[in-house]
Amino acid sequence: MAPILSVRDLRKTYDGGFEALKGVTLEIEQGEILALLGPNGAGKTTLISTICGLTVPTSGTVTVGGFDIARDYRKTRSLIGLVPQDIALEPFETVYRTVSFSRGLFGKPRNDAFVGEVLKKLSLWDKKDSQIKELSGGMKRRVLIAKALSHEPRVLFLDEPTAGVDVALRKDMWDVVDGLRADGVTIILTTHYIEEAEAIADRVGVINGGRILLVEDKDALMVQMGKKQLDVILTDPVDALPESLARPGLELSADGTRLVYSYDTKAERTGITRLLQDVAEAGLVLRDVQTRESSLEDIFVGLVEEHSAGEAS
Amino acid sequence: MNRTAVAAIYKFEMTRFFRTWKQSFLSPVISTSLYFVVFGAAIGSRIEQVEGVSYGAFIVPGLIMLSVIVQSVMNGSFGIHFPKFVGTVFEILSAPVNYVEIVLGYVGAAATKSLLIGLVILATSALFVDISIQHPLAMIAFLLLTCISFSLLGFIVGIWAKNFEQLQIVPMMVITPLIFLGGSFYSISMLPPFWQTVTLFNPVVYLVSGFRWAFFGTADVPVGLSLCAIALFTGVCLWVVAWIFRTGWRIRD
Structure with a gap:
């Protein structure tokens, strides 16, 4: 089966000359959960932003569902849902309105039943008429996920979904991801918590200094490198x-x-x-x-150190 | 054309406007009434007529222009600046929409709001003075074009501004002085010859003059020139918006 997402030799150099992506190649199959693991500044967010259309790549190609992100941006963007790293919501809007807005913005006709279903799945139904500013941090993250799912995407990007989130809430978020996996949504999540990748991913990619160091089946990785x-x-x-x-x-x-x-x-x-x-x-x-x-953490630290040493020499 | 998306942005923005309808409508009504008390009653009682029109009625087009222009710039800039400020702009930039659709949604909503405010002010004015509109179609055309072009300018300001202070600078420091010096409350024929010439460099003069012509049939500059001026201004704003989206200036890396 053709991969749902295919990234080929993607490069991004920012105006200041910083090379955030140095030729990333990556393929993701329909229905899998890939964890992109990397330290801060590794290029995780730049990679996601480029695929979603927020950042213009310097070179390279990306296809989503077989469509090119530049030429067929309407098709690729309709297939993608993005949950950003920072909580970005309009404080005075209600949960329901902000989620419905996202659906419309992505060109999907109004469907109260579907939006209701998403809200129920994320335990937000009781809060549907609350203003965003009244919600707790965990609830706000759920609203972001609901917005990203509102237009029925086939690929969901979760950019550090649990950064700065307490332990209980993190487990909670993993349950949400588990539920989405059951629905067959392809998920790419970035994280710098190894524990997270170990807990929920099918495959693990390690990214550092704008390069993908490896992408492996999680269990195989642990056995192979272990x-x-x-x-x-x-x-x-x-x-x-x-x-x-x-x-x-x-x-x-x-x-x-x-x-x-x-x-x-x-x-x-x-x-x-x-x-x-x-x-x-x-x-x-x-x-x-x-x-x-040895845990994924040992493997990860080993890889990143090896890579950094290689860069330095 | 992603009509659903344009409608979603437009509706979202309009709901925000009606949620705060008190501020949206009451403040222009109150300030219009104040202008009538100060300019119309206090000063107007000492000026009998300007170009054959009572002073109270003479200032109505200028008064509407003042509010409509300031509101257009403020609505247009706030609409796009707020998502930038709270970070929700990522969603608009990652949505399957092109910039024409984004502009239609935001600028369309901003222009609708200021049009409504303009009509409210016109209605409020009618309570104070007798108004006759000689060229109603031209009046609506001028009003619409002003709403659209200055909402576009506001949209540009909203993208340019890095914070709320900068957002206030353009309407407060640029637009308001231009309107006050643009013959909103006087005919430029009342100025000394030197200042009449200087005033002709103020783009707002052409708007107010054309708009006043639609009401009373008298104008400071030929009405054709007024139309050309506003068309040129709209064109420049459209070109700048197109440039912003082509280069991603201050919105996309």
């Missing part, structure tokens, strides 16, 4: 690592109670059996054994 750690906890602490145990990846903790062995899950031989045999032969008594898997 390192595991084996912690061997000793009953009696030792002063130094016995010579017979010395090998790459093995370290003794500072207090001498723990042997920490890092190994690659992809490797043919992890060296665990050998290690445990040698530990027994060295006469050390084990109290416990634990393994830990």
Whole structure:
């Protein structure tokens, strides 16, 4: 199936000479949730703004649903819903009016039933006649989502939906995204919370310095890139690592109670059996054994550091 | 043409206007009444007639122009500046609309508002003085063109302004003086010859003169020239708006 969104060698240089996007290529399939992960200033918002028509690209092409964003902007923009990073709403309007306005603005005929359904899904129905300024921060974010969904888009961009949002509200937002996924909406969300990508995304893209460093299936990424750690906890602490145990990846903790062995899950031989045999032969008594898997965060930090080091050299 | 979108913007803006109908309508009614008390009764009692018209009636076209022009600039600028200020402009720029549709929605609403205000002032004036309109069609045409062209100017101001102070500068510091010096409350034939010449560089003179001609059949400058002047001004505003959207000046990166 053709991808719903296709970005080819997209570049953006701002008037001041800042190169925000340095040749981004990306494809997104219908119905998937892609998390774009990157530090501040990585180019996440510029990428989204360009796809949505808020920023004019310097070069490169973008198609949405097979239509070019410049030539067929009416078609592509009708397919897209955008939830911006900052809460931007007219304070004196009511929830219902502002959501209906968005629908009309995107050229869709009035449909009270549909708007009502969106509001109900986002738990905003009770507040439909409230003025925006009376709503809590979380409610306002929901209104932004309702506005973005009001014209029945097929692709939804969520630009840092949970930036500066408390933990309870973040979970709440993830539930909303989950509900949208169930409806078959394609979602591209940017975030700098790794936890968020881990919790809700199907695929993860890492962007830094205006370049996509990788796009991978989330689970595959964790397995492929994942390192595991084996912690061997000793009953009696030792002063130094016995010579017979010395090998790459093995370290003794500072207090001498723990042997920490890092190994690659992809490797043919992890060296665990050998290690445990040698530990027994060295006469050390084990109290416990634990393994830990590296999180997306470790992978992400590793990638960004690697990239930054590459740029610097 | 995305008619639904134009209608959505237009309706949204008009609802804002009617939500604050007290400020929208009462303030022009009150200020018009004040002008009649001050200019019409106090000063007008010492001036008998200007060009064969009682002074109270003579100032009506100028009074309408004063409000309509200031309101057009203010409505036109606020309509687009407020979304820029609160950030909702992103939605308009990412919507499947072209700039002609955006301008039709915003400027159309701003012009409608000032047209309504102009008519309210005309009705209020009728309570104070006898008004006869010799060329009603020309009167409506001048009024409409003024509403549209100055709402366009307001739209440009709204995009240009970086904050609310700047938004106020143009109507307060540029438009109002031009109107007061543009023969709203006097005939420029009452000025010394030197100032008559200077006044001819004030574009508002042509508007007020043409509008007054539609009422009383007398004018400071030929009515054809008035029409040309307002057409030229509308053209310049349209060109600037087109340039803004083509370059994305102050709206798009």
